[in-house]
Amino acid sequence: MDSRAYIERAIQxxxxxxxxxRGGPFGAIVVRNGQVLGEGVNLVTSSNDPTAHAEVVAIxxxxxxxxxxxxxxxxxxxSCEPCPMCLGAIxxxxxxxxxxxxxAGDAARAGFDDSAFYxxxxxxxxxxxxxMIRIPAPLALDPFEAWLRSPDRRDY
Numbered sequence: 001m002d003s004r005a006y007i008e009r010a011i012q013x014x015x016x017x018x019x020x021x022r023g024g025p026f027g028a029i030v031v032r033n034g035q036v037l038g039e040g041v042n043l044v045t046s047s048n049d050p051t052a053h054a055e056v057v058a059i060x061x062x063x064x065x066x067x068x069x070x071x072x073x074x075x076x077x078x079s080c081e082p083c084p085m086c087l088g089a090i091x092x093x094x095x096x097x098x099x100x101x102x103x104a105g106d107a108a109r110a111g112f113d114d115s116a117f118y119x120x121x122x123x124x125x126x127x128x129x130x131x132m133i134r135i136p137a138p139l140a141l142d143p144f145e146a147w148l149r150s151p152d153r154r155d156y
Contacts, residue, residue, distance in 0.1 A: 006077040010027040014041065028054040030076050
């Protein structure tokens with residue numbers, strides 16, 4: 001398959017998801033060296049999980065398929081431009097490239113407007129909503145220090 005076929009597959013997943021009533025109009029697939037590692041559709045409403053976006057579901061399936069949290073060397077094809085949460089997951093998974101069909105403006109016109117999330121990310125921490133309040137604690141750095149000393153540490 002080529003890029004066009006992968007993006008069309010993501011779109012078909014999104015369309016099927018709407019027809020099946022399982023969730024929102026989003027689909028995604030993760031590909032490595034021409035092999036589909038995982039697919040995902042938006043399952044937010046059917047799973048009552050606000051993080052179950054198509055890209056996250058596809059990333060989880062792909063990581064399970066290869067028994068690794070590192071998707072370096074992989075690409076993700078999404079029916080729509082990823083939201084900030086999905087972009088964060090894509091970055092943490094180390095995907096090499098993101099391909100998408102519809103853009104954020106198309107999603108906004110369908111009722112999925114991410115602009116408020118992007119705006120929050122651009123604000124200083126003390127101006128965000130919901131309020132983000134740091135509580136200084138004497139032991140706050142202990143988990144990080146333990147991590148740095150851990151012989152079992154696997155950097156990611």
